[in-house]
Amino acid sequence: MKSVVLEKVTSLNHQASEAYKSLRSNIEFCGDDVRVIAVTSCLPNDGKSSTAFNLAKSMAENGDKVLFIDADLRKSVMVGRYKATGQITGLSSFLSGRCSADEVLYSTNIQNLHMIFAGHVPPNPAELLGNKFFRVLIDSGRKYYDYVIIDTPPLGAVIDSAIVAKECDGVMLVVSQGNIRRRFAIDILSQLKKANVRVLGAVLNKVDMESDSYYGRYYGKYYGKYYGQYYGKSEGEK
Ligand SMILES: Nc1ncnc2c1ncn2[C@@H]1O[C@H](COP(=O)(O)OP(=O)(O)O)[C@@H](O)[C@H]1O
Ligand SMILES: [Mg+2]
Known part of the structure; x- marks a missing residue:
């Protein structure tokens, strides 16, 4: 298997790592049959x-x-964000039949963590993710790993994540505080349910621990607030 070094993985502070531990155990409580999860x-x-x-x-x-x-074939950040070194062949090459699954699978410097990067941006991401190669990949992932975690683009912008989630045991919705209207979240949930996807739950992210009285009272510390830019129109989507 090929290997890659993720040079820029920073360790989380105590609060954040505790939050991930509880997320992990919530997922474990979803049952043994929940092992392939789209986010x-x-x-x-x-x-x-x-x-x-x-x-x-x-x-x-x-x-x-x-x-x-990394199934965000449109706007992947993984290679740059974690400074993955070396020549990387990604998921889009495998899905378009240009290489084998072995060629896109990387072991990392984090023990027990293997990765598949998104690769070059293809002209037809949704089509590629819906093809049989993706299903085959998920099936073999299920055999060899305890968990397969799949990063996807936002469902409010493009359909890719619903396509991916259909092949998964469940989907986890990340909601950032103050960034979304209730109506929009409800629409997205019904879109997932219509696609017959099991919604495991939601993660409330970017909670301002200082100003939010509920979270502030319990955790009392700033955890991070961020105002991002909207994606705009997705590339490749008609
Ligand atoms: N809990 C958090 N606190 C502070 N910043 C965060 C938090 N979660 C994500 N970010 C930052 O927000 C930005 C967008 O995060 P990212 O995970 O790339 O979002 P998405 O994949 O939904 O587009 C990144 O710069 C990331 O570092
Ligand atoms: Mg992303």
Whole structure:
């Protein structure tokens, strides 16, 4: 298997790592049949990629064998954000039949964590994710790993994550505080349910621990607030 070094993985502070531990155990309580999990949200910048990666890392550190798949074929941040060194062949090459699954699978410097990066941006991401290669990949992931965590684009912008989630045991919705209207979240949930996807639950991200009285009272510390940019129109989507 090829290997990659993620040079820029920073360790989480105590509060954040405790939050991931409880997320991990909530997932364990969903049952043994919940092992392939897609992570999505309504909007860009809610924290899907960070949540998915940190959850995968937390599971790996706990001794589980984890495969992280970056299925945000439109706007992947993984290689740049974690400074993955070396020549990387990604998921889009495999899905378009240009290489084998072995060629896109990487072991990392985090024990028990393997990764598949997104690769070059293809012209037809939704079509590629809906093809049989993706299903085959998920099936073999299920055989060899305890958990497969899949990062996806926002469902409010493009359909990719619903396509991915259909192949998964469940989907986790990341919601960032103050970034979304209730109506929009409800629409996204009904979109997932219509696609017959099991919604495992939601993660409330970017909670301002200082100003929020409920969280502030219990945890009392700033955890991070971020105002992101909207994705705009997705590339490749008609
Ligand atoms: N809990 C948090 N606190 C502070 N910043 C965060 C938090 N979660 C994510 N971010 C930051 O927000 C930005 C968007 O996060 P990302 O995970 O890439 O979102 P998405 O994948 O939903 O577009 C990144 O710069 C990330 O570092
Ligand atoms: Mg992302």
